[in-house]
Amino acid sequence: MATNLEFINSFEVTGTVQSLDCDNVFSADYDVYYLTVALKESSAGNDQWIRIRLIDNAGSVITASEYDYAQLNLISNSSFVESRATGQAQILYGGIGYTDDTGNGAGLYVFNPNDSSSYTFLQGQGGSTVGGTLYGTKGISVHKSAETIRGINFHTTAFWGSGTVNVYGVK
């Protein structure tokens, strides 16, 4: 039976990298996308947030200060922590959390990326361990520029040694 969650593409970390482009995944075929994100650092002790940028219609990663975000960090052994910022050059707290050498798992919805007259909205939630402590994360983000977006970039200040991002269209 045909279904309405349609696989678009999969992007795998190969080697040791700091950046993963998921390009040419957003199109006029869908308004809403769902991404699974599982990224693992290449060595212990770095514990860095997964950072997000969008890719414009020309294939360039957008580095302008056009991102707002907010995230609630649900930490298993201490008080929950709020994070937020506006006018940033990247989404640091997009809800999908950290990675460390034990990896992470997250889901991310992306709304309206192909609409040239609309902002692109994201919302995500994830689970990660940081030095052995569970961090649950829930977050929202927006790219405050009305333009066509065709892809998404994940990057880190540490290094990833493995991981996969799968992109689905919600038809």
Add this chain to the structure above:
Amino acid sequence: MAGSLIKIAETTVSSATASVTLTGIDSTYDVYMVSLSNVVTDTDGATPIFRVTKSGTADITANYDYAVKQLRTDTTFGNNAEVNITEWKSNDIGTNTGEVLNMILYLFNFNSSSEYSFITQEISQISSSGLHRARQGGAVHTVASASDGMQFLISGGNIASGKFTLYGLKK
């Protein structure tokens, strides 16, 4: 998750419309999902609200409870909760560029005549004051009878545009 969504009903609004009703929930699936993307109002400061339907008609009795965490990019996150009200709701939206509502709902027990109808909600929107905000949490309709859909409308205004889709999660 892959390939697990089955589209049941969809409405795309492109001119002023008072409400959208999505029905078709029955015993076919245990869990349903609703996606709203790029929902815009024609009235600044109007509040999107949503209700369950019983036999295709919105239930407006005061039996709606919700508890959510309000993520926001400008200041400290809030807790919002109400009981025994006549609808569920998001933050208000406006008429300026980017002031739209995007939302994912998961619906549980809707077809049961002996259980309450539960939802989880994830919202990413820009409010009428231009703030990026979200209501993330849960809600319940405290009536033990079957619900067959959802109605969406905007208190104090019309839906100017947007896409509303109901899916079943394949067993």
